Amino acid sequence: MSIAIVTGGASGIGRAIATSLVARGDTVVVTDIDTEGAGRVADKLNTLGTGQAASARLDVTDADAVNDLYKGVKGDHGRLDLVFNNAGIAIGGLAEELTLDHWNRAIDINLKGVVHGVHAAYPIMLEQGGGHIVNTASLAGLVPMPIGIPYTATKHAVVGLSLGLRAEAAGRGVKVSVVCPSFVDTPLLHNVNPGLPETALSGDATGDIAKAAPGLYTTQKLARDIMRGIARNQALIVAPAYGRAAWRGVRLNPGLAVRAAQIAVDRVRGGKN
Numbered sequence: 001m002s003i004a005i006v007t008g009g010a011s012g013i014g015r016a017i018a019t020s021l022v023a024r025g026d027t028v029v030v031t032d033i034d035t036e037g038a039g040r041v042a043d044k045l046n047t048l049g050t051g052q053a054a055s056a057r058l059d060v061t062d063a064d065a066v067n068d069l070y071k072g073v074k075g076d077h078g079r080l081d082l083v084f085n086n087a088g089i090a091i092g093g094l095a096e097e098l099t100l101d102h103w104n105r106a107i108d109i110n111l112k113g114v115v116h117g118v119h120a121a122y123p124i125m126l127e128q129g130g131g132h133i134v135n136t137a138s139l140a141g142l143v144p145m146p147i148g149i150p151y152t153a154t155k156h157a158v159v160g161l162s163l164g165l166r167a168e169a170a171g172r173g174v175k176v177s178v179v180c181p182s183f184v185d186t187p188l189l190h191n192v193n194p195g196l197p198e199t200a201l202s203g204d205a206t207g208d209i210a211k212a213a214p215g216l217y218t219t220q221k222l223a224r225d226i227m228r229g230i231a232r233n234q235a236l237i238v239a240p241a242y243g244r245a246a247w248r249g250v251r252l253n254p255g256l257a258v259r260a261a262q263i264a265v266d267r268v269r270g271g272k273n
């Protein structure tokens with residue numbers, strides 16, 4: 001039975017991860033900037049009759065709050081086995097439409113949110129001699145995803161920091177994995193650029209995604225992949241299969257992958273005109 005923290009646990013992928021953990025008997029602290037949403041998820045999970053859930057408000061952009069929460073969980077339970085630095089937002093739009101606010105919000109939540117989680121969890125896990133840090137990046141962290149390059153940039157950074165840390169942590173008993181899903185059916189895809197200036201992709205992006213991708217993956221299937229990847233201590237958990245094929249394509253022929261991405265840009269530009 002593990003003690004786990006999930007950020008962004010009120011919705012989507014984080015909620016599915018928390019559900020899988022509690023279903024197998026773990027104790028999970030479901031955290032989110034959405035306090036009520038996190039509470040609702042924890043209440044529901046406590047009816048499963050297996051593990052246990054608690055909830056807490058946590059804004060991952062607040063480094064001190066992240067540190068306090070992770071230390072508090074370690075203090076309450078005597079250890080911290082699993083940390084899912086998962087909270088994130090979607091940023092979309094052509095580069096010329098994006099403001100520095102789009103860039104800064106992506107960096108603050110998608111990158112620095114993970115940095116804060118790693119910075120808080122890693123010393124705890126080093127001290128206790130074990131643990132597993134699981135960061136949610138995206139397939140956009142492995143392939144040249146256009147029309148939202150702040151998202152692409154921050155997700156590449158999360159992949160890089162995770163794999164670099166994994167190499168450092170391996171000799172110290174701490175495991176690090178990074179999750180790179182393609183499009184998953186969650187509210188994130190209906191809420192691109194939350195609270196930010198409008199672009200061609202603001203709001204509901206599912207129509208544009210349907211033109212560029214074979215379909216949406218489910219959170220349940222992804223959570224199953226993540227649990228299996230953790231059990232196998234996979235460095236990268238890339239899903240579904242078409243995402244792994246796209247990633248392979250980039251490694252084999254990066255130039256061709258960029259040209260394929262151009263087709264998606266043309267479709268969005270075409271839709272705009």
Ligand SMILES: NC(=O)c1ccc[n+]([C@@H]2O[C@H](COP(=O)([O-])OP(=O)(O)OC[C@H]3O[C@@H](n4cnc5c(N)ncnc54)[C@H](O)[C@@H]3O)[C@@H](O)[C@H]2O)c1
Nearest residue numbers: 008010011012013033059060087088138183184186187188
């Ligand atoms: N849905 C997809 O297609 C997809 C694909 C690849 C990667 N991802 C990544 O998966 C992760 C989870 O996304 P999701 O699809 O489940 O989205 P979601 O919108 O369903 O859930 C994200 C959660 O993060 C929370 N959040 C936002 N800002 C926060 C902050 N500052 N502090 C704490 N919590 C905050 C939201 O309140 C929400 O509950 C994100 O990092 C996202 O980039 C999603």
